[in-house]
Amino acid sequence: MLKFDKHIFICINQRPTDSPRPSCGESHGMELVELFKKKLKEKKLSINVRAQRTGCLDVCDFGPTLVVYPEGVFYVGVQPSDVEEIIEEHIIANRPVQRLVLDKSKY
Amino acid sequence: MLKFDKHIFICINQRPTDSPRPSCGESHGMELVELFKKKLKEKKLSINVRAQRTGCLDVCDFGPTLVVYPEGVFYVGVQPSDVEEIIEEHIIANRPVQRLVLDKSKY
Numbered sequence: 001m002l003k004f005d006k007h008i009f010i011c012i013n014q015r016p017t018d019s020p021r022p023s024c025g026e027s028h029g030m031e032l033v034e035l036f037k038k039k040l041k042e043k044k045l046s047i048n049v050r051a052q053r054t055g056c057l058d059v060c061d062f063g064p065t066l067v068v069y070p071e072g073v074f075y076v077g078v079q080p081s082d083v084e085e086i087i088e089e090h091i092i093a094n095r096p097v098q099r100l101v102l103d104k105s106k107y
Numbered sequence: 108m109l110k111f112d113k114h115i116f117i118c119i120n121q122r123p124t125d126s127p128r129p130s131c132g133e134s135h136g137m138e139l140v141e142l143f144k145k146k147l148k149e150k151k152l153s154i155n156v157r158a159q160r161t162g163c164l165d166v167c168d169f170g171p172t173l174v175v176y177p178e179g180v181f182y183v184g185v186q187p188s189d190v191e192e193i194i195e196e197h198i199i200a201n202r203p204v205q206r207l208v209l210d211k212s213k214y
Binding site for chain 2: 001002003004007009050052053054055056057058059067069070071072074102104
């Protein structure tokens with residue numbers, strides 16, 4: 001039995017401003033964390049589903065990124081406007097939002 | 108197919124010093140992150156296994172804590188001296204280290 005039915009880890013990694021690689025933390029990573037937490041609470045899902053900040057998920061070039069476990073589905077280029085759809089479709093209905101899923105041929 | 112065979116999230120949450128709840132970040136959370144990364148690299152596992160920092164895993168009273176996905180096994184009270192055993196037993200041999208696994212009757 002899992003402690004959480006779904007566990008969402010959202011990258012908020014912040015590189016130095018002169019780094020050649022992009023940072024999810026700069027691209028609204030923390031805004032995504034807060035938005036997931038708020039919506040999960042509103043939908044009364046926050047006992048069995050947890051969303052939280054994490055460090056670099058190693059797919060920086062496609063950020064902002066997050067991963068949903070136990071499935072291990074990586075989402076890339078996630079916008080605040082995508083959060084509702086990810087919760088309704090993936091978290092509740094178990095249908096990952098394919099248009100945002102990491103294309104594994106790219107890494 | 109998972110991006111990582113095992114994905115280890117280690118809490119480094121740091122509460123204000125006057126908080127009544129303990130913080131994994133104060134109790135060598137970051138030391139555990141660095142130790143996992145170092146050992147995974149030494150053992151040439153760091154392509155398929157990722158260890159990284161995360162925020163609060165919601166089991167603060169039993170910290171320092173970490174979770175290994177895709178299994179969703181939570182470890183509590185983890186000491187730096189436990190890292191080698193977790194890697195050899197759980198990450199490599201798929202046998203979670205039961206003496207450190209979160210007792211689900213406690214939460």
